[in-house]
Each structure stands twice: as structure tokens, then as C-alpha cells.
Amino acid sequence: MRYSILLPFGPNRPEQVVPFANLVRWTPAERLWQGQGLVLESHHLASWLAGIGIRVPMGFGVSLMPFRSPFHAAVEARSVALTTGHPVVAGFGPGAASLQESLLGKPYASPLRASREYVSIVRGLLEGTHVDLAGEYHSVSASLFRTPAPPVSVGLGVLRERMAALAGEVADTAITWMGSAQYLGETLIPAARGARRTLPEPLKVTAIVPVALSGPDRKADDLAAAACGSHARLPHYQATLRRAGIEVRGEPEDGARLIDGGVFLYGSAREIHERLDAYRAAGVDEVVLNATGVGLVHGPQAAARDLLRILEALPGPASAGADAEHPGAGGDQP
Template sequence: MKYSILLPVVPARPEQAVLFANLVQWTAAERLWQGQSLVMDSHHLATWLAGIGVRVPMGFGVSLMPMRSPYQAAFEARSVALATGHPVVAGFGPGPTSFQRALLGRPYARPLRASREYATIVRALVSGDDAMVEGEYFSVAARLLKRPAPPVEVGLGVLRPKMAALAGEVADRAITWLLPADHLGETLIPAVRGADRKLESPVRVTAIVPLAVEREGRDATALAEATCGNHLKAPHYQDALRRAGVTVSDHGDAGDAARVVDAGAFLYGSVEHLHDRLAAFAAAGVDEVVLNTMGVAQLHGPKAAAEDLLQILGGAADAAGAGPS
């Protein structure tokens, strides 16, 4: 199983991302992931980093579909691959119904159908094929101008079994967030692997895992709430967590954050303890874990988040019999 880093800050200036992009160069981390930013566009940030010479593999998980057309999504993902010289993982998801309504005027009546069309179009375009889709939500008859570029994998954000099966059918990656390892291994990953796959290449599973190293003056519940408090207020996350056996309320308060910690959806402890808990994701069938230290960055600062990442990744490299690269 590979380890990667989630950018734990939402930059208002691109310089704020340099430290974490450099961690990918200095450690065993596979790539730098970014979530959907509503401050500075993630693709622009990636190309800015490449422009100053910090060129690392990038992952976007997940970009919200209402923000851009599938053609623009494919164009931007390949642009990042060209700028960085590295493969890109471009993950997408429909987002909350309230977000769909705010940007589109109405939510997707069939979000699985919309996701299928979107991923199919983007994947065809980044693969250099003609995208000839006349769909219910997206219709495209186009292709990207052919240029040699590192590959772009297309992913779907996965919280529940139906989207997991869809990712297993039409995507290169299934990207999970905020779900415990046992639920992934027992429910979601079997749905991914058991899908009627339309592609020759096997689907891979990426799990974005919120965590923090236990230190004096830190509180696990406060860190979990800082990391994922907004998600705990979203109905689709509440439903996904309940399916995983986490009895969250409808409010997304500190009590829910504590339940997420107790369930192992937010990991907290010594570096050795964290490695043990992360090993459960590998045993569940996860191919890549993305270390999410956003709560540490919010409550204790970006340098503290970087220190946690260095310790976790250093231990991961030592366990694999190799030092940081």
C-alpha cells in the first residue's frame, strides 16, 4: 500500500502549498492530493507549483462536477500532467444536493447517471479517444488535441455501495473519505471489485484518512471536528457513516466527532499506533492511503501538520526497509 499526502491547508496564496509539495519530494509519499477548494483553484495551484520547479504527482479528490464541464475537467487534468511531467489522478463527485442546486439551479435527479456520464466522457478525453456521448446530463462530441503526456486516471468519490459499484465499472479509481477500514473491507471494496467492469485495467482504491499524532495539549475530538465537522453536517456523509455503523446525529456536533474517533474513521495515537491502524486499510484492500492532517493544521498550524506527516511517513519508509527519498 502506498502513502500520499492531502494538502492540509486551503491556500489563499500559492506559497502556502510549497512545504507540503516538497514533502512529497523528500519522503516516501506517492503524490500530493487536493480536495475541492472554493478559494484558489486546485489545478491552478498545481501548475503554479510546477512553474517554480516543484513538480510532483498530483491527485484531485474529489472535484465537484457542477464546477466544470467534463471537457474542461479533462483539459485541466491533462494540463496538470503536462505541467508537472507526472501522472495525475482526477477524482470527481456530484457533491451535496444543496451545492448542485446552488450552481445548476436544480440537483441531479439521478446522481449515479450523471456521474457515469461525466466519468465516461472525461476518461475518453484524457485517454486520447473521441468522446461521443449524448447523455441525460452531459453530451459531448469532441476530443483533446493529441499531445504526449503522462497518464491521467479518472476516479469517483465513493461513500456508499452503489457509487462503489459504479466506480468499479467505469473508473480507474474509487476514492473514499471518512470511513473506517472494516467497512471498506466488508462492504465498499467488495462492491468495487464485484462490479461488471467495462475497462481492461483493474480499478484501484484510494482512502483519504483523517488522523493526527497524539501529543501533549491535543484533543482527539477537537481535531476530528476541525478536520471533518462540515462533512458531519452533510446528509450524504451522515447516511454513509450510519451504514458503517457509526451512530451520528443529524447535527454534526462534537458528539458526532467523538463517535467518528471511536469508530476508527479518525485515527489518533502514537506513530506506531497509527501505523497499526493504517495497516488495517491495506488488509481491507486499499491500494493508497492519503494522510489527512487538516485538523492539526487548523488547530496547531501548518508546521505541526508537516511534523506529523514527516513522522508518519518516516516510520512508513522504515517499516518498508527504506529511508526517505
């Protein structure tokens, strides 16, 4: 199982991201993941880092479909691959119904159909084919200008079984969020890998997992609520968590429920790795360490220190750090 990191806050200056990109350069972390940028656009931020010489593999989990057409999404994803020189994982999701209505005038009547059309168009364009698709939500008759580029894997954000099955059909990667290892192993991964798949490569599964190291100045419940609370107040996340046996109501007590349910991992670096092993056993290919709770409560520097300590504690050969000499970005190491 591979390990990556999620940018644990929404930056308003690109320089703030440098320490986290350097964690990917200098530790066993494979990729820097970003969610949907609402101040600094995520793809622009990746290209800014490349422009100052910090070129690392990027993942986007997930970019929200109402923000851009599938053609624009394919151009942006390939642009990041070209500017960084690394493969990209471009994950997409329909977002909350309230967001869809705000940006599109009304929510998708069928998020599954909208996602199928969107991902199919993006994959086809990135494969270099001329895509002709007249869908209910997304239509295109176009192709991208051909140019050699590192590969872009197309992902789909997955919360429940039907979206997992769709990812198993049409996506390269299923990207899970706020799912316990048990829920993934018993529900989502069987649904995804049991789908009728026509793509040549097997489906990959990436799990974005909120984590925090324990400490005398920390309250686990507060960190869990900070990491997951904004999502736990949304109806579709509450419905998902109920399927996993976790009842959340947008209350302060939700933090404890998320910890007890295995959604938020809190403890020493060793304890966190022991719990992450359950994701490996469930069939996850890549875990993305999400220290957002720490970043929001204790600041980005504390989040960077947590990520570094967890990555340094990786068991086995992956924990043998990177080279001692690292070019560029002087003074930006966390």
C-alpha cells in the same frame, strides 16, 4: 500499499503549499492530493508549483462536477500532467445536493447517472478518442488535441455501495473519504470489485484517512471534529456513517464517535501505522494521510510536522528517506 498526503488546509497564497509539495519530494509520500479548491483553484496551484520548479505527482480528490464541464475537466487534468511531467489521478464527485442546486439550479435527480456520464466523457477524451455522448446531464461531441502526456487516471469519489459499484465499472480509481477500514473491507471494496468491469486495468482503491498524532497540548475529540465536522453535518455523509454503525448529528460529541468508529486515527506514529495496516488488509492500494484537523486547530506547520513524523515512521524499505540533496525551494522544508 502506497502512502500519499492531502493538502491539509485551503491556501490563499500559493507559497503556503510549498512545504507540503516538498514532503512529496523528500519523503516516501507518492503524491500530493488536493480537494476542491474554493479560493485558489487546485489545478492552477499544481501548475504554479511546477512553474517554480516543484514538480510532483498530483491527485485531485475530489473535484466537484458542478464546477466544470467534463471537457474542461479533461483539459485541466491533462494540463497538470503536462506541466508536472508526472501521472495524475483526477477524481470527481457530484457533491452535496445543496451544492448542485446552488450551481445548477436543481440537484441531479440521479447522481449515479450524472457521474457515469461525466466520468465516461472524461475517460474517453483522455484516451484520445472522439467522444459522442448525448446524456441526460452531460453531452459532448468532441476530442482533445493530441499531444504526448503522462497518463491521467480517472477516479470517482465513493461513499456508498452503488457509487462504489459504478466506480468498479467505469473508473480507474475509487476514492473513499471518511470510511473506516472495516466499512471499506466489508462494504465498499466488495461492491466495487464485484462490479461488471470492462476496462482493461483492475480498479485501484485510494482511501483518504484523517489522522493526528497525540500530544499533551491536543484533544483528540476536537481534532476529529475539525477534520470531519463540516462533512459530518451533511445528510449524505450522516447516512453513510450510519451504514458503518456511526451515528453523528453535527454535535461536539461527534469527534469521539468518529474516533471510536475508526474513521479518525489518533495516537503515536506507530499506533497510526498499526491502524493503517487494516486498510492494507481491506484491499486499499493507496492511503492518503489527511492532517486537516491538525491544520485547522494547530496550524499548517503543525500539520506538516505530523505528516513528516508519520511518513518517517513508515515500516520497511519505504521508510528509507529520499536523497540528502534536494534542488530548489530553499528554506521551504517544513
